[in-house]
Amino acid sequence: MNKQPTVFEKLGGQAAMHAAVPLFYKKVLADDRVKHYFKNTNMEHQAKQQEDFLTMLLGGPNHYKGKNMAEAHKGMNLQNSHFDAIIENLAATLKELGVSDQIIGEAAKVIEHTRKDCLGK
Numbered sequence: 001m002n003k004q005p006t007v008f009e010k011l012g013g014q015a016a017m018h019a020a021v022p023l024f025y026k027k028v029l030a031d032d033r034v035k036h037y038f039k040n041t042n043m044e045h046q047a048k049q050q051e052d053f054l055t056m057l058l059g060g061p062n063h064y065k066g067k068n069m070a071e072a073h074k075g076m077n078l079q080n081s082h083f084d085a086i087i088e089n090l091a092a093t094l095k096e097l098g099v100s101d102q103i104i105g106e107a108a109k110v111i112e113h114t115r116k117d118c119l120g121k
């Protein structure tokens with residue numbers, strides 16, 4: 001029986017994820033809606049954590065050793081608009097890398113499940 005490909009595989013697997021995350025954070029750090037949150041963040045560490053987290057979340061291998069989303073974003077008072085900005089930057093990144101709108105939509109739908117935890121509500 002053939003296994004259905006995961007969103008991670010459809011996006012292009014680890015190589016695609018590794019290419020996407022730095023581009024994504026470049027956009028995030030240029031986005032006035034969210035960039036201030038990262039002023040004390042080690043972005044190299046953040047990119048590694050995010051690559052591992054998204055890989056796991058989208059159905060790839062699980063190497064993620066960071067905090068859960070509620071813990072990671074505790075005290076930041078994040079709002080829906082911030083979450084939307086993050087998703088928008090990720091979607092724009094994937095689009096630039098040639099991922100189809102269909103697959104971007106599938107990825108966004110999975111990531112959407114983390115909204116409540118990220119916002120702490």
Ligand code: HEM
Pocket residue numbers: 034037038040041042046049050053065066067068072073078079082083084086111114118
């Ligand atoms: C809602 C807007 C968001 C903002 C402004 C934001 C901001 C941040 C910041 C500043 C950190 C680093 C904290 C530190 O320096 O220790 C962080 C950690 C992290 N965030 Fe977000 N984040 C957001 C949404 C998300 C989303 C949607 C995801 C996943 C899809 C995510 C995944 C992560 C991960 C994996 C970490 C690392 C946790 C660790 O190292 O243990 N974030 N976030």
